[in-house]
Amino acid sequence: MTTLLNIAALSRRTGVAPDTLRKWEQRYGVLHPTRTSGRQRRYTEQDIQRVEWLRDRLVEGWRIGEAARVLEQSVAAPLDDPAGLRDALVEAVLGNDPSQASAILDQAFAVLPLEQALGDVAAPALHAVGEAWHRGEISVAPEHALSARVRSRIDELLADTRGGVRGTAVLACAPTEQHDLGLLMLAVMLRADGWRVEYLGANMPVVDAVDFAEAVGATILCFSATREDSLRLLRDGLDAVGRRPGPALVLGGAAVSPEVARDLNATFAEGRLGKAVGTLRKLSSTSGPAAMPSGWRLRSHSSSTS
Ligand code: B12
DSSP states (O other), rough: OOOOOOOHHHHHHOOHHHHHHHHHHHHHHOOOOOOTTTOOOEBOOOHHHHHHHHHHHHHHOOOOOHHHHHHTOOOOSTTTHHHHHHHHHHHHHHHTHHHHHHHHHHHHHSSSSSSHHIIIHHHHHHHHHHHHTTSSSHHHHHHHHHHHHHHHHHHHTTTTOOSSOOEEEEEOTTTOOOHHHHHHHHHHHHHHOOOEEEEEEEEOOOOHHHHOOOOOOOOOEEEEEEEEHHHHHHHHHEEEEEEEOSSEEEEEEETTHHHHHHHHHOEEOOOSSHHHHHHHHHHHSSSSGGGGGTTTOOOOOOGGTT
8 A cells, every 4th residue: 555645754754844845846846746635735655756856956956947847757767767768768769759758868868877878778779779670660760860869969968078187089980880879878988987089980991090099199999890891891991000009999889799809909898888988997097008908009100001
């Protein structure tokens, strides 16, 4: 049986004064108590959760109106449950409900740590929606709509160009590779970790990425390959460029395995995004290019004819 609380009990449980609770209810409509026959308010466990969530946002510096708006747009899933948000997002996309999909993404980025919003909500939703497209269950339009939404979210986060305490990371997709969202997620995580990030995007000629990384004095150069075809072209490109002093080479993406990376004298940094960021951080903290483990070295300008 559900326990119902009166306003004094709700106030004790949450540490929010009864007057404030009444104000939140009347002005922002964020609580929906039932009433006893004597018109006394009664609150549910869900109300407690909503009040606690609002309270925590205010502590983080949000304005009450802003927090209340996100709360009102929230889905049935508990506010900070990544699996619930992921499922609700997939459902909204498959059900052709773009405004709901946007609201859920907003919610995920607002209430979850960045790694969870990207790794536990956006990435698995992209997989699920994309697979539905590959199976022919939906047209490509909803998949593109979700990709575009996630991309614009990440672009906002990347727009802040400060950073660089840990060094510069150049990120590129292998030649012909169009799957760039995973790499873009890595970009924003690195940015949040204090890197200066130069994101070169999809379908990048290897030699151009290498020259660029060298020119900007990058600490690491990351390539992403999702398909075998693009991995083969990446391998060919790296062979053509040769091994010279310069940034450490890091490989990731669905087509890359630890064996492939070892074979190319690169560091393998797959797995959860947070773990990949940790691997890159370790690389940056080694004292210089010569100390980098299995570091792939860029050619010098004097021998750049290959
Ligand atoms: C979305 C999608 C697309 C979108 C891509 C949008 C974009 N701009 O990224 C579009 C519609 C363009 C597309 C096109 C194609 N796709 Co597609 N696509 C997908 C799908 C459904 C999801 C990929 C995705 O975004 N995942 C979410 C991201 C976040 O995950 P991720 O890429 O794995 O990245 C994670 C990690 O790998 C890591 N990571 C990634 N890169 C790096 C790099 C470093 C350095 C590090 C540390 C970590 C890291 O970070 C992420 C965090 O988790 C997959 C299905 C699947 N199961 O993956 C198929 C899939 C990848 N596509 C596939 C195919 C075949 C194609 C097409 C050939 C289809 C066609 N006939 O046109 C084209 C190829 C285009 C090209 N030349 O590259 C195949 C690939 C098969 C293969 N192994 O070769 C898959 C597996 C689908 C399938 N089941 O067959 N696709």
